[in-house]
Amino acid sequence: MLEYGEDMDIKRDDLLQMYYYLRLTRRLEERITSLYHQGKILGGAWTSNGTEAVSVGYAYALEKNDIAATYFRDMGAFLVRGISPKRIMAHYLGKKTGVSGGKDGNVHIGDLNHGVFGFPSHLADNYPVGTGAALAFMIRGEKKVVAACTGDGGTSRGDFHEAMNLASVRKLPIVFFCNNNQYAYSTPLRMQMAIKDVAERALAYGMPNKIVDGNNVAAVYTAAKEAYEYARNGGGPTFIECKTMRMHGHSEHDSAKYVPRELLEEWKKKDPILTIEKFLLENNITKKEELDDIDARVEEEIDEAERFAIESPFPDPEETFTGVYATPVEADENVM
Amino acid sequence: MLEYGEDMDIKRDDLLQMYYYLRLTRRLEERITSLYHQGKILGGAWTSNGTEAVSVGYAYALEKNDIAATYFRDMGAFLVRGISPKRIMAHYLGKKTGVSGGKDGNVHIGDLNHGVFGFPSHLADNYPVGTGAALAFMIRGEKKVVAACTGDGGTSRGDFHEAMNLASVRKLPIVFFCNNNQYAYSTPLRMQMAIKDVAERALAYGMPNKIVDGNNVAAVYTAAKEAYEYARNGGGPTFIECKTMRMHGHSEHDSAKYVPRELLEEWKKKDPILTIEKFLLENNITKKEELDDIDARVEEEIDEAERFAIESPFPDPEETFTGVYATPVEADENVM
Amino acid sequence: MREISYLEAIREALDEEMTRDPSVFILGEDVGVYGGAFRITEGFYEKYGELRVLDTPLSESGFTGAAIGASLVGMRPVVEMQFADFISCAFDQIVNVAAKNHYRWGAATPIVIRAPYGGNIHGGAFHSQSIEGFFFNVPGLKIVAPSTAYDAKGLLIASIRDNDPVIYCEHKYLYRRIKDPVPEEEYTVPIGKARVALEGKDISIITYGAMVHTTLEAAQTLKEDGISCEIIDLRTILPLDKNSIFTTVKKTNKVVIVHEQTKTGGVGAEISALINEQCFEYLDGPVFRVTAPDTPVPYSAPLEETFIPKAEDVISAVEKLMRY
Amino acid sequence: MREISYLEAIREALDEEMTRDPSVFILGEDVGVYGGAFRITEGFYEKYGELRVLDTPLSESGFTGAAIGASLVGMRPVVEMQFADFISCAFDQIVNVAAKNHYRWGAATPIVIRAPYGGNIHGGAFHSQSIEGFFFNVPGLKIVAPSTAYDAKGLLIASIRDNDPVIYCEHKYLYRRIKDPVPEEEYTVPIGKARVALEGKDISIITYGAMVHTTLEAAQTLKEDGISCEIIDLRTILPLDKNSIFTTVKKTNKVVIVHEQTKTGGVGAEISALINEQCFEYLDGPVFRVTAPDTPVPYSAPLEETFIPKAEDVISAVEKLMRY
Ligand SMILES: Cc1ncc(C[n+]2csc(CCOP(=O)(O)OP(=O)(O)O)c2C)c(N)n1
Ligand SMILES: Cc1ncc(C[n+]2csc(CCOP(=O)(O)OP(=O)(O)O)c2C)c(N)n1
Ligand SMILES: [Mg+2]
Numbered sequence A, B: 001m002l003e004y005g006e007d008m009d010i011k012r013d014d015l016l017q018m019y020y021y022l023r024l025t026r027r028l029e030e031r032i033t034s035l036y037h038q039g040k041i042l043g044g045a046w047t048s049n050g051t052e053a054v055s056v057g058y059a060y061a062l063e064k065n066d067i068a069a070t071y072f073r074d075m076g077a078f079l080v081r082g083i084s085p086k087r088i089m090a091h092y093l094g095k096k097t098g099v100s101g102g103k104d105g106n107v108h109i110g111d112l113n114h115g116v117f118g119f120p121s122h123l124a125d126n127y128p129v130g131t132g133a134a135l136a137f138m139i140r141g142e143k144k145v146v147a148a149c150t151g152d153g154g155t156s157r158g159d160f161h162e163a164m165n166l167a168s169v170r171k172l173p174i175v176f177f178c179n180n181n182q183y184a185y186s187t188p189l190r191m192q193m194a195i196k197d198v199a200e201r202a203l204a205y206g207m208p209n210k211i212v213d214g215n216n217v218a219a220v221y222t223a224a225k226e227a228y229e230y231a232r233n234g235g236g237p238t239f240i241e242c243k244t245m246r247m248h249g250h251s252e253h254d255s256a257k258y259v260p261r262e263l264l265e266e267w268k269k270k271d272p273i274l275t276i277e278k279f280l281l282e283n284n285i286t287k288k289e290e291l292d293d294i295d296a297r298v299e300e301e302i303d304e305a306e307r308f309a310i311e312s313p314f315p316d317p318e319e320t321f322t323g324v325y326a327t328p329v330e331a332d333e334n335v336m
Numbered sequence C, D: 001m002r003e004i005s006y007l008e009a010i011r012e013a014l015d016e017e018m019t020r021d022p023s024v025f026i027l028g029e030d031v032g033v034y035g036g037a038f039r040i041t042e043g044f045y046e047k048y049g050e051l052r053v054l055d056t057p058l059s060e061s062g063f064t065g066a067a068i069g070a071s072l073v074g075m076r077p078v079v080e081m082q083f084a085d086f087i088s089c090a091f092d093q094i095v096n097v098a099a100k101n102h103y104r105w106g107a108a109t110p111i112v113i114r115a116p117y118g119g120n121i122h123g124g125a126f127h128s129q130s131i132e133g134f135f136f137n138v139p140g141l142k143i144v145a146p147s148t149a150y151d152a153k154g155l156l157i158a159s160i161r162d163n164d165p166v167i168y169c170e171h172k173y174l175y176r177r178i179k180d181p182v183p184e185e186e187y188t189v190p191i192g193k194a195r196v197a198l199e200g201k202d203i204s205i206i207t208y209g210a211m212v213h214t215t216l217e218a219a220q221t222l223k224e225d226g227i228s229c230e231i232i233d234l235r236t237i238l239p240l241d242k243n244s245i246f247t248t249v250k251k252t253n254k255v256v257i258v259h260e261q262t263k264t265g266g267v268g269a270e271i272s273a274l275i276n277e278q279c280f281e282y283l284d285g286p287v288f289r290v291t292a293p294d295t296p297v298p299y300s301a302p303l304e305e306t307f308i309p310k311a312e313d314v315i316s317a318v319e320k321l322m323r324y
């Protein structure tokens, strides 16, 4: 029996919902990958494959009015926060109906209506940005929290340091997550930092830290929930390292030869979907049929999303010129 | 009796030399301050007053071919490395004979002939730069080390983090010093970081750290020497926090009302020059007369430096245009 | 009308906006207890509390990023750079996050970054830079640079109320040297609109910031020699007020551009290129630029004096063009 | 002569310089074991060892600063930005430390920063930027941008041997799309010298980078219509080769500037302003600019196509100017 259930205080519905989001994330990204290989998605394709429990877990533990300051393996968070597969798929295809109307693509998904801060490619940039939302909540006396996430590599950036420090000094209501998937592109953790656990980074800020099994969605959820409550009640920030493994290449054009095959084999057994599935079944929380139903629903949603995206129109070329400013100064004269 | 001497392995001559440099630093900066108030030095005047033992100590422990990557309260290091008071004074007065030929001023002193990396105002920028010299030494297999220094405030910057991390991962021969004078301009340590000791910053990098009494030049020297040897022999970097107190305002135009007077009173008693003087006398290492002789020599040097600087010519206005490139591409055509 | 200094104008704008709108707050190094390196926020800490006049750790990228995040959830942060030069440390957050948010995902980022910039204060290469060039080629940003107390106040209020990221270039040299009439009543100076600082008919001088005063001084001398200069004070650098530029060019047919920023890739280059593109047939001669040379800002007095454009430099450019 | 790709030319330059000079080394993300995101340094790790092809933590400011420090003690580091866009994170080290070292205290800083830049690869706002605008107003830097394999190799060698900080803009779109004759023997292409990419007599097109090819394509069409274009490939952007620019202007009296960089504050503005200042009487018409619009780089194909200047855009600008 898995440890999963021990001292776990998660409702059945929530477990099933998280199962659903894990599936949805996995299958949506698989579909994206296949569309990429068909040449329908341009530029590149990155997935959170094998690490979905991190973003599903931390996002599922948020309240509606909280904020998620995401990074690029947070598809689970986009979905949990309610950004629809349709709009995401259309976004990947560069369609007008996508999250960014075609202005941006692939992993760069943000929508304030869903409390999601879009990911700027520059890793860890969203740590300070997330901190700012937490600061706003503190100034206004609102009991909201922020979840900010980055990769293990991202923790080496100056912005990581400056955000962690500011959050700690001001005891801001933010929880920092690290998706420690053991690699930053080809760079293994030992070439990224001279510490055993990324969590040790938090010591420099006097910030509480926690290490969780990043393949166990319940564990991520529980740790997140706890840290949010602590933050919500004025306790200040927490740093949560989620240990997991990037199961694909850095992106679809990387075969990841530099990753030892045994490592992948080992982690394959710990797949986050397998893990929750096994737990749900072995503990009689659900039956295979119910999970099959969920899976079928997921497939349908994704088929529909793909259909929607493919049928959607591209943005009008004229839209290239719009939206630079929220408040345009005046119609720019045409120069040529 | 002071702890100073305990298990101390410093030669008499070295102690006297450090005494000399402390005096020279103090008196040179005092002269600079008075020239500033006379309107002969333009722009501003910052001193290391009360904290001189940090830079004198770490610099005195370096070998000739090592590098000091300085910050702006490192006058002691400039002097110990052999940059003459004359050239420094001329630099402050914007004269052609100054360290930068008038191109730069005040605390921005650097000279590769003396193994001193000039200070770029942007705090902590010299941490990565110092790291690079250490990397060069490692690549070339040279047994040289780098000392890099910044303030307590400087440790909050991203560049601090990125340099500490790189140095640790690569076990570079560099020792990082922090002049923890308890304030960054008006910002007290507790608003700068949520840890008790700046030294805790090093935990995030798995880097050995050490806290020393920054007003005890022998302690700084000894800790530095030890860390340099460790680094020279492939042990990697160390972070040394030197606890001290900024005894003046941030600069001469800051009255530092935000600093509690008692704190200053307390630290006044621990003045680094008083401290070494007392030690030298009480342990019969030297006599008052010998110290008086040194003091007299210092006064002479500084009088001479001032004379030299005042008599030196200003740079020719045409020099505004020279020196932008090490290898100019071609004489720029005159446009107007 | 009462006269106040450029510095007081900035302070008033901040004070009034903070009183009017609880979403406005200030963050940066030493802005709170100390009241800011230039004492702009003196007394604010006591008045608005430590959260709305927030002393930050020494971390420009961190607190600029934080301002961006706060703005995304409804605040209107004003970031103080202690000196404009330190904005370089926050460059990535400004150009990649703030500037692109709205285009990329429709998120408005109403932040103001106050950048005390410019030379002539013996500050050397790190405390004297004109930083507009860092951002002038970055779509999504707005850059303003007032030259009078009136504009300093009105533009700062407009910047705070604007929904885009605005870099507010306040010239340190003007802080206590410039005083002019400023109404007690609320007003704004619109972003994107230049003003005619001096009407004239023979030649146009386009400028901004501290150079407006240098140029006015030059115009005074030139007037005595019978040359009537029209001076355009841009006030907003990005986006440029093309209409005002073209209007004056069409009127005088002769243009000199003056700025303290270094020459290559400066704002003057764009203005000259725009005029060339759109007013070519109106030009009676080349568009001359009077600018700092392409060097870092030197420290020593004779060098810095050479570096900063002077009234004589403007005069000789004007005379050369008049002879053309 | 054998032909090699733009990418192979870059690789060869690095390889040969590393063999020739032990002070040359490479650092950046994934340049070692992996051979670089674009596989430029493939095989180098095995050949030169982990210290000379150094995988760094994810920290652009840190490793750029480290390159600066190494250069101060005699090394010649080549920094690889994984994408040019990430250079924004190292902005402070580049503009405040590297660019000002020599002027401030006489310390030469011979570093090269390789910046894989440019769009047309569906990379979106963060993987497609032209970054020359960030640095074009910064005295002390050199910026080069080769358009051919020949220049890519020769300019990279020259950049490595140069004693100043050089930002080497390599256009990602050209990596595998451009092939041209490159000698096996050692050669350099001098920094600061443009080349005539096509001789012509009716009109001058001044350009650089990927746009050289777009412009050549346009010139081909225009030739069929009887218009003879002279194309100047700048090769070095900072400092500009004014002589080459003025020579072609004096020859054809008509100028179009083409760049992929966004318009306002672009390199084209400076070129136009220089021409106006110094060749005004030679101009038969305005200097037109064909550039990307003032927006971030959009992702969706129809938008990115609109964003990137096309041969047709060049053709219509040329035709408009010819009709002038
Ligand atoms: C500042 C910055 N530099 C470089 C990159 C290019 N890059 C994209 S992903 C990546 C590796 C990220 O590693 P990690 O933070 O561990 O996240 P993971 O991909 O493993 O989830 C790199 C170097 C970037 N996005 N941002
Ligand atoms: C990046 C940066 N931001 C702001 C400043 C302005 N500034 C100069 S000194 C200082 C405080 C420095 O504090 P600390 O690092 O503790 O050094 P200390 O002055 O106490 O020696 C500040 C904010 C700077 N030099 N660099
Ligand atoms: Mg990773």
Ligand SMILES: [Mg+2]
Pocket (backbone or CB within 6 Å): B151, B152, B153, B179, B180, B181, B182, B183, B184, B185
């Ligand atoms: Mg301090």
